[in-house]
Amino acid sequence: MLRWLLALILLVTMAVGGAYVAAGRAVAPVISIDRPERLVGQQGDLQVSVTAPAGSLLELTIALEQNGASIPLFSLDAPQSATITQPDADIVRVVRPFGKAGVPELAQGAATVKVTATRSSFLNLRNRSAEASKEVRVRLEPPRIAVLSTHHYVNHGGSEMVVYRATPADVHSGVRVGDLEYAGFPAGGAGAANTDPSLKVAFFALLHDQDLKTPIVAFARDEAGNEARSSSFIDNVFPRPFKRSRIQIDDRFLERVVPEILEHSPEITTAGGALIDDFLKENGELRRLNAEKIASLTAATSPARFWEGAFAQLGNSQVEASFADHRTYIYKGKDVDQQTHLGFDLAVTSAVPLAASNNGVIVNASWLGIYGNCVVIDHGMGVASLYGHLSSIDVKVGDRVTKGQILGRSGMTGLAGGDHLHFTMLVGGHPVNPVEWWDGHWIQDRVERKLSEAGAATARP
Ligand SMILES: [Zn+2]
Structure with missing residues (x-):
């Protein structure tokens, strides 16, 4: 009887102990401090996600430690102004206003979110806890920006450049034209004598399809979302008349270009109907997709300026089409499409060697939709050039090229009626009028003058 009792006691002890050990192995909650990322400013919010089975938590507290004090931000008993959601069965998410607006005690400088x-496990035999913390930086002063260069003139469809000072030096800055932003780069990378890191340059454009009254400002924005804006610094904006042209297309042209472009362009699908329908798809949808691709190819631009002096135009060439020509396409006597031609068409003879218009790095050297065999050069600081319809390509992605170096030969690949070079200048990934970039006086006045004036102006104490 006693042996039987002892055995029972042993069994019960083992069972309870085993359960206790099993409970001990149960996972602790997993904490993720999702926001802020690093900087805290005037506005913004705090987001914390906790993963635990069934989202059941006994305790959840959030506090901010700064200058030796602890500021309570949240607890399950006193949620304050927080919103609690359960985006997933096992996740509890807390969001509350942060930044000076949400936490008035916040002071400039370093702080820690704790x-x-x-969570409980197995009949509360053993609770499992977890802690997490994140170092953040409270930045309450907005960045500052001051335009230093003078005489800024913008042609519709054209480019401009500005020299400015943005502080602190690591703040994201640039120029905003309407809702488009152009990044600024350290002026030292442009060859300015003064290499103060807060001195910046930005190239920007007023696009052919933007209104002449589009606001243009320089801005500086920190990670906390604080932003400073310059007042308007543009002296004048000039309208530029764009041409209109009518292009006749026939079946011979469609038979030559449409199937080949389709073959190289998996990004569009064909219904397998009439060639004219596929042509319209290429001229519209594919043209738009190509513009997006070109913008993304040139987005990772070098912060240093590779180019110098005027860009070279294809020598002895005849201009067949110019920038922002408004084209109406006619097929069998009917208007079937309208597009804007965002480059220059330059013709010499067949398979003429094509030279790099300036120094840079090759970022595309392959078929690119309607542009056929296409080379794109990044010249740095958001400036790029594109060469379309080539019959052959002599360079590859990553190659450093110098002005005058042969890129390949002209041809009629892609959407081309005959052998010619389609040349596009790009600023911030957007097509701009290349005529300015071909003009040595324009480069001298709009770029070099501003760099040397800024260098001279800032050299004084
Ligand atoms: Zn063209």
């Missing part, structure tokens, strides 16, 4: 979460 989170503690506890």
Whole structure:
């Protein structure tokens, strides 16, 4: 009888102990401090996600430690102004206003967000806790920006450049034209004598399809979302008349170009109907997709300026089409499409060697939709050039090229009626009028003058 009782006691002890050990192995909650990323400003919010089975938590507290004090931000008993959601069965998410607006005690400088979460496991035999913390930086002063260069003139469809000072030096800055932003780069990378890191340059454009009254400002924005804006610094904006042209297309042209472009362009699908329908798809949808691709190819531009002096135009060439020509396409006597031609068409003879218009790095050297065999050069600081319809390509992606170096030969690949070079200048990934970039006086006045004036102006104490 006693042996039987002892055996029972042993069994019960083992069972309870085993359960206790099993409970001990149960996972602790997993804490993720999702926001802020690093900087805290005037506005913004705090987001913390905690993963625990069934989202059941005994305790969840969030506090901010700064200058030796602890500011409570959240606890399950006193949620304050927080919103609690359960985006997933096992996730509890807390969001509350942060930044000076949400936490008035916040002071400039370093701070730490601390989170503690506890869940129960196996009949509360053993609770499992986890802690997480994140170093953040409170930046309450907005960045500052001051335009230094003078005489800024913008042609519709054309480019401009500005020299400015943005502080602190690591702040994201540039120029905003309407809702488009052009990044600024350290002026030292442009060859300015003064290499103060807060001195910046930005190339920007007023696109052919933007209104002449589009606001243009320089801005500086920190990670906390604080933003400073310059007042308007543009002296004048000039309208530029764009041409209109009518292009006749026939079946011979469609038979030559449409199937080949389709073959190289998996990004569009064909219904397998009439060639004219596929042509319209290429001229419209594919043209738009190509513009997006070109913008993304040139987005990772070098912060240093590779180019110098005027860009070279294809020598002895005849201009067949110019920038922002408005084209109406006619097929069998009917208007079937309208597009804007965002480059220059330059013709010499067949398979003429094509030279790099300036120094840079090759970012595309392959078929690119309606542009056929196409080379794109990044010249740095958001400036790029594109060469379309080539019959052959002599360079590859990553090659450093110098002005005058042969890129390949002209041809009629892609959407081309005959052998010619389609040349596009790009600023911030957007097509701009190349005529300015071909003009040595324009480069001298709009770029070099501003760099040397800024260098001279800032050299004084
Ligand atoms: Zn063209």
